Amino acid sequence: LPPPPVRELEDALRLDSSEFEAKHGFPKPQQGDEIITHCNKGGRAGKATEALNARGYHNVKTYKGSFNDWVAQGGEIDKHDH
Known part of the structure; x- marks a missing residue:
């Protein structure tokens, strides 16, 4: 199993746009949006990038x-009030 933050990301990506926004308080990223993942050492960030790629997000670094x-x-x- 992926680490907990990556599992949470995978769960969030399965939501449709309205469910995502209702749960997280900001719009679901579009597949063409630039997304930058990060963590303390790079391992979880790399797994998050892989999870995003698997869901069709390819502008991910x-x-x-x-x-x-x-x-x-x-x-x-980019701060969101949520």
């Missing part, structure tokens, strides 16, 4: 650094 590294490098953060 894995950020190998940590979240703190992303912020320190000036990476953009």
Whole structure:
């Protein structure tokens, strides 16, 4: 089995758009949207990228650094109120 965060992602991707938005409070990403996965070491992020690819999301990249590294490098953060 994949790690818990990846299982949660897989479950979320199975929802239709309205179910996704009702549950998470923001629109479900479209398959062409750019998505960047990250985690502390890269293992879960890589598995999340694989899960997204398997559901037809192909504009997905894995950020190998940590979240703190992303912020320190000036990476953009998209915050949702949920």
